[in-house]
Amino acid sequence: MTDRRIFISYNQKDGEVARMLDASLQVAGARTFLDQRDILVGDSITQEVYRGLESSTDLLYLISANSAGSKWVAEELTVAKTRQRSQDGYRILPVLIDDTQPPLGIAHLRYADLREWRDPQVYRREMLELLRSLGMEPLLSDHRQVSWWITNRSRMQPHRELIQEAYHLLDTALSYQQYFDNTWDRGPHYWAWKISFGDIGVDTQCSALARLIATLHDAGRRSGPIIQAAQAVNEVRRRRFYSEAAVREVCDHLGLILGALRDLDAEAMTVVGATIGADPLPEGGPAAL
Numbered sequence: 001m002t003d004r005r006i007f008i009s010y011n012q013k014d015g016e017v018a019r020m021l022d023a024s025l026q027v028a029g030a031r032t033f034l035d036q037r038d039i040l041v042g043d044s045i046t047q048e049v050y051r052g053l054e055s056s057t058d059l060l061y062l063i064s065a066n067s068a069g070s071k072w073v074a075e076e077l078t079v080a081k082t083r084q085r086s087q088d089g090y091r092i093l094p095v096l097i098d099d100t101q102p103p104l105g106i107a108h109l110r111y112a113d114l115r116e117w118r119d120p121q122v123y124r125r126e127m128l129e130l131l132r133s134l135g136m137e138p139l140l141s142d143h144r145q146v147s148w149w150i151t152n153r154s155r156m157q158p159h160r161e162l163i164q165e166a167y168h169l170l171d172t173a174l175s176y177q178q179y180f181d182n183t184w185d186r187g188p189h190y191w192a193w194k195i196s197f198g199d200i201g202v203d204t205q206c207s208a209l210a211r212l213i214a215t216l217h218d219a220g221r222r223s224g225p226i227i228q229a230a231q232a233v234n235e236v237r238r239r240r241f242y243s244e245a246a247v248r249e250v251c252d253h254l255g256l257i258l259g260a261l262r263d264l265d266a267e268a269m270t271v272v273g274a275t276i277g278a279d280p281l282p283e284g285g286p287a288a289l
Helices: 012-027 045-055 071-086 120-133 143-180 188-199 202-213 219-238 244-276
Strands: 005-009 031-033 058-063 091-096
Touching: 005 012, 005 045, 005 071, 012 031, 012 058, 012 120, 012 244, 031 045, 045 071, 058 071, 071 091, 091 120, 120 244, 143 188, 143 202, 143 244, 188 202, 188 244, 202 219, 202 244, 219 244
Parallel strands: 005 031, 005 058, 058 091
Antiparallel strands: none
16 A cells, blocks of 8 residues: 555546546555545535645646536645645646646646546556556556456456446436435435345345456455455445445445456456557457457
């Protein structure tokens, strides 16, 4: 675990890529502040944001048309620039996710180019650059891990697809809850929770995935975070209650699992592509070999 704590500054409309970056940074050993996870119902948004900025060592700043028009994001950048002037080692790391021009105040900084962030190869390349900028050791696959991935990816896929479905349901429920007057016994979270743990059986899927990924080499780094997150999902389930905090907690754990698997995919596909001297494998993976 690194001593870096990264505050992720973004507009809510860019939440998907922000959560991807958050999961990748956590898997790599960084601590992060993401408002969707770290600001709970009843918390003062302003107070928690400033507290998160105060405890951070770096600001990951997502540049987009959405963030360019956000007063919150502009304020977070202003605070970070003030901290950078007064604290040695504080870094602002711009991440460009569309064709928007960077703000003048950070236009001189090199940015990570994630305009094609849905492309696994682009995402992997820029994430490795971010980790190096943070002084963190990139998590790279060796040939044993790639061999494991080729053998087991098809076995993981059904579990992964159902975990993705549950994650989408719970994340959507959290997004729409604001329209239901926080009535958790009748709101969308109840049905999302019921489908996720009843019809989908996401806790069972997480357990099955954890058993499979436990056979992956280097469990302490590659498979460790996935196994821990899967166990945490089951622990929340055993509490047998429905609340916004529980839904958010499960959603965070599922996001971490999916992020770790996505990083493994991108790394393994790149290694295989380089080994056979061809273009990187398509999303279908080793079936194309």
